[in-house]
Amino acid sequence: MSSSVLHTEKLCKTFSNGGVQQHVIKNLDIEIREKDFTVIMGASGSGKSTLLYALSGMDKPTLGKVFFGKEDISGYTNDQLAVFRRRNCGFVFQSIHLLENMTVFDNIMTGALVAQKNSPELVKKAEELLRKVGIKEEIWKKYPNQLSGGECQRVGIVRAVINDPAILFADEPTGSLNSSSGRDVLDIFTELHSKGQSIVMVTHDIKTALRGNRVIFISDGSVVGEHEMPVYGSDDLKKRRDGLQDFLDRMGW
Numbered sequence: 001m002s003s004s005v006l007h008t009e010k011l012c013k014t015f016s017n018g019g020v021q022q023h024v025i026k027n028l029d030i031e032i033r034e035k036d037f038t039v040i041m042g043a044s045g046s047g048k049s050t051l052l053y054a055l056s057g058m059d060k061p062t063l064g065k066v067f068f069g070k071e072d073i074s075g076y077t078n079d080q081l082a083v084f085r086r087r088n089c090g091f092v093f094q095s096i097h098l099l100e101n102m103t104v105f106d107n108i109m110t111g112a113l114v115a116q117k118n119s120p121e122l123v124k125k126a127e128e129l130l131r132k133v134g135i136k137e138e139i140w141k142k143y144p145n146q147l148s149g150g151e152c153q154r155v156g157i158v159r160a161v162i163n164d165p166a167i168l169f170a171d172e173p174t175g176s177l178n179s180s181s182g183r184d185v186l187d188i189f190t191e192l193h194s195k196g197q198s199i200v201m202v203t204h205d206i207k208t209a210l211r212g213n214r215v216i217f218i219s220d221g222s223v224v225g226e227h228e229m230p231v232y233g234s235d236d237l238k239k240r241r242d243g244l245q246d247f248l249d250r251m252g253w
């Protein structure tokens, strides 16, 4: 059993919408294990993205605690959280916001930790990662508006993992892609996971969720169920899909 990399204690997040309090995350306890590919699923509006933001230090909880290892990050200031994220987290969202006035290569370098910036080792690492995700050398000097959506997403993944984050967070990473580009992106996630990358991904798509090895279902701001699967590719895909579908049916999805 792998060790815990992140956990929450009675996590709460409340938004005030026009003076009305909306309790989106309610006393939620969750543990994210190292080297797991954890998938968070649930109905629209159940609080998946809100949870991801709280887990990754993108937003502060209203009440409760978030621990990264033994470090309680819930009381951090915005500046401390920014440092925490840069050191420990990588992010891939539905639409990747690359900086339009920078080339593909420079976009990746801007994400690098200051200490490593433009070091020969880092340049080599960026080149290797770009090749690995299928971004050929002739694209490295191009600007984001000269790339397809799938290419942008793959560059975004390289930017997200360039600092070897302890956790890669993804929110509907294939949501804006066609099925072939989406599959390419998921193959990259699968490969990263097989190399030991801890991943936490929000999705409402079964095909995407199948890539994980642990699916956590949330409803109305609480964890209501959990489903474990072998590492993707090591089992029969039909059995895997049926098992996940069965779990989701039981969750009332």
Ligand SMILES: Nc1ncnc2c1ncn2[C@@H]1O[C@H](COP(=O)(O)OP(=O)(O)OP(=O)(O)O)[C@@H](O)[C@H]1O
Pocket (backbone or CB within 6 Å): 015, 016, 017, 022, 024, 042, 043, 044, 045, 046, 047, 048, 049, 050, 051, 204
């Ligand atoms: N910054 C915010 N201010 C106010 N309300 C918010 C904010 N962020 C989220 N909410 C509300 O919290 C609820 C949960 O939103 P969240 O985006 O976490 O759900 P979700 O499960 O990710 O939904 P979806 O699958 O549709 O993306 C929604 O009702 C949303 O309107």
